[in-house]
Amino acid sequence: MRIIKSCTYTVLSLALASVTQMTMAQDAHHSMSTSAQHESHSSHDPSYQEMKTAIESSQIEHTAEHAEHAEHAEHANASSIASRAASAQHPVDHKREHGGQIYQATEIDSRWLNNADGRGRLKTEIESRIGTDENKLFIKLHADKAESQDADYAAQVMYSRMISDFWDAQIGARYRVDEHQVTDKEQLDAVVGLHGLAPYFFETDAYLYLGADKQVSFSLETERDLLLTQKLILKPYLNLDVVLSDDSAYAQKTGLSSVWLGLETRYEINKKLMPFIDVAYSYEKGNQHTARQAETGSEKQWWYGAGVRLKF
Incomplete structure (x- = not known):
């Protein structure tokens, strides 16, 4: 009985395995057939x-x-x-496009002033410069003639070298003629100084002069344009001279020697022609007593006048 059960179990297991294999084969065949039909249908679409x-x-x-x-x-x-x-072999020079070109500019400033006593005075300044932004030659000419007196002249030639974006260092010489003196009318001084734009747009010239007979002096000129309109412009200005040392026969008193403080109002017809009116206050300390001259006192006075400025 036990043997019959064992045989029956074996036969059932074999039959079940056969049925399973047949089912798997039919599923695989059906999948392949479906894929082939889909491929065939897609190829004809x-x-x-x-x-x-x-x-x-x-x-x-x-x-x-x-x-x-x-x-x-x-x-x-x-x-x-x-x-x-190619650039390494033949570098391109762009200096002409970036401030390296040579230019020239000249300004002529002439004004006639009268004081409260009715005495007139003609002051003329000529400034010319030629060169590049970095290296320039400055030429300054000055003439000052009081009414019924001989004129005083000065010519200043300087080499100017840019040391920063707003400042040039300058060095050169000044030749001056003083017709009021009997001797030593002509003097030659060494000059060193700065030219540029101070903070708040004050155009500034500061120079130290070294001459014979221990003549050492300092001068400062500063000014600023204030635009009322594009053509009407106010220009306050300050010019002062300080004598540090002077042992000459016509020595000036040491210390603050002269001051000009003024206000110029100009109308720019164009950039080349600019007439103006001028009001200024001046202080002059005078000369000290020497074997060639008597001592003079200080003078303070107001000046009124007009002038014209040319640029080309």
Whole structure:
């Protein structure tokens, strides 16, 4: 009985395994058949063919575009290398485009002033410069003639070198003639100073003069334009001289020697022609007593007048 049960269990197991294998084979065959039918149907579908063709064309165009970009990049790289090599062999000078050009400018300032006593005075200043932004030659001419008196003249020639964005260092010589003196009418002084734009746009000239007979003096000129309109302009200005040392026969008193503080109002007809009126207050300390001259006292007075400025 036990043997019969064992045989029956074995037969049932074999039968179940056979049925399972047959089912799996039928499923695989059905899947393959379905896939083949789907492939066959898709291959005969026009929209499927158009999509496939579009995809292939897009892939071909993309490949061609990549090739073109690679060729262009290679050509640009070669051009860049060639340009750098040419620049290294033949550097380009851009100084003319960036302040390296030579220019010339001249300004003539002439004014007639009267004081409260009705005495007149003619003051003329000529300034000319030529060179580049970095290196320039400055020429300054000055003439001062009081009414019924001989004129005093001074000529100043300086080399100017830019030391910062707003300042030039200058060095040179000054030649001056004083007709009031009997002897030593002509004097030659060494000059060193600064020319530039002080804070708050004050155009400034500061010079130290060294001459014979221990003549050492300092001068300062500063001014600023205040625009009322594009053509009507106020210009306050300050000119002062300080005598540090003087052992000459016509020595001036040491200390603050002279001051001119004024207000100029000008009308710019154009950038070359500018008439103006001027009001100024002056202080002059006078000369000290020497074997050649008597001591003189200080003078304070107001001046009124008009003038014209030319630029070219």
